[in-house]
Amino acid sequence: MNDRERAFAFFGTSVLLRATGEALRLPTVAELAEVFGDAGLEQSRVPVAIRAAHGPSVAFSFDEDHPVPDGFRVDGLRVAWHTLGEADFRAAGTARQKVEWYRTHRFCSRCGAATAVDAAHESMTCPACGQHHFPRVAPAVIVLVQRGPEALLGRSPRFLPGVYSTLAGFVEPGESLEECVHREVEEEVGVRIANLRYFGSQPHPFPNSLMVGFVADWLDGEIRIDPREIEDARWFTPEALPELPHPMSIARALIEDFRARVAG
Numbered sequence: 001m002n003d004r005e006r007a008f009a010f011f012g013t014s015v016l017l018r019a020t021g022e023a024l025r026l027p028t029v030a031e032l033a034e035v036f037g038d039a040g041l042e043q044s045r046v047p048v049a050i051r052a053a054h055g056p057s058v059a060f061s062f063d064e065d066h067p068v069p070d071g072f073r074v075d076g077l078r079v080a081w082h083t084l085g086e087a088d089f090r091a092a093g094t095a096r097q098k099v100e101w102y103r104t105h106r107f108c109s110r111c112g113a114a115t116a117v118d119a120a121h122e123s124m125t126c127p128a129c130g131q132h133h134f135p136r137v138a139p140a141v142i143v144l145v146q147r148g149p150e151a152l153l154g155r156s157p158r159f160l161p162g163v164y165s166t167l168a169g170f171v172e173p174g175e176s177l178e179e180c181v182h183r184e185v186e187e188e189v190g191v192r193i194a195n196l197r198y199f200g201s202q203p204h205p206f207p208n209s210l211m212v213g214f215v216a217d218w219l220d221g222e223i224r225i226d227p228r229e230i231e232d233a234r235w236f237t238p239e240a241l242p243e244l245p246h247p248m249s250i251a252r253a254l255i256e257d258f259r260a261r262v263a264g
């Protein structure tokens with residue numbers, strides 16, 4: 001470990017941040033060694049590679065109820081999203097997924113024996129039966145449905161008050177991304193779509209998704225929401241958009257792209 005390397009230390013699923021005055025940032029390994037001691041730190045280290053934009057980083061895992069040292073604070077990753085900036089947030093998301101995978105694969109799900117990190121395969125490997133357990137990524141689709149100058153946005157009861165976003169859902173076994181978009185839109189709001197176009201993708205570490213974004217045109221049907229999934233959905237013009245999701249999200253990128261195409 002290099003002392004100046006940045007540290008992704010998780011207390012449960014929350015990330016540890018260095019607090020200096022109002023400013024929050026990722027701590028260095030040296031700063032953690034000062035408060036936890038070299039031995040305590042080594043014990044909490046998660047032996048998986050974390051490649052971040054600023055170079056190699058080290059991950060640590062502490063219990064959720066571990067006392068937070070002075071000069072530090074723990075934040076949920078969704079909160080840290082608002083303070084870290086894109087590069088550090090992306091790296092923190094990667095670290096969190098690997099730490100969670102490590103924490104939850106200590107035993108083989110096939111035979112029950114204790115596993116060990118296999119650096120060559122980047123897997124948790126079972127010495128008894130040879131099974132490799134890789135970190136899982138769950139693909140999900142997200143789509144902006146457009147009808148002329150209007151975009152279809154919905155809100156989940158989990159959203160902050162007033163926020164509407166593009167429709168999203170997880171891919172099911174046996175389903176293509178395109179089939180998933182058609183199914184999700186029809187299930188959630190009861191309309192059919194056509195002319196599906198790929199937009200882009202974004203890792204979404206809550207807890208382990210990859211969001212695959214699309215734009216589609218409305219084909220037919222009126223909005224009829226599935227109240228188990230969303231509480232409201234409407235057509236919005238660029239001039240009368242509601243509260244929008246965070247600027248760093250692919251949902252926001254889809255909506256800004258719509259705004260630019262229609263208003264521009």
Ligand SMILES: [Zn+2]
Pocket residue numbers: 108109110111112113126127128129130131
């Ligand atoms: Zn096994």
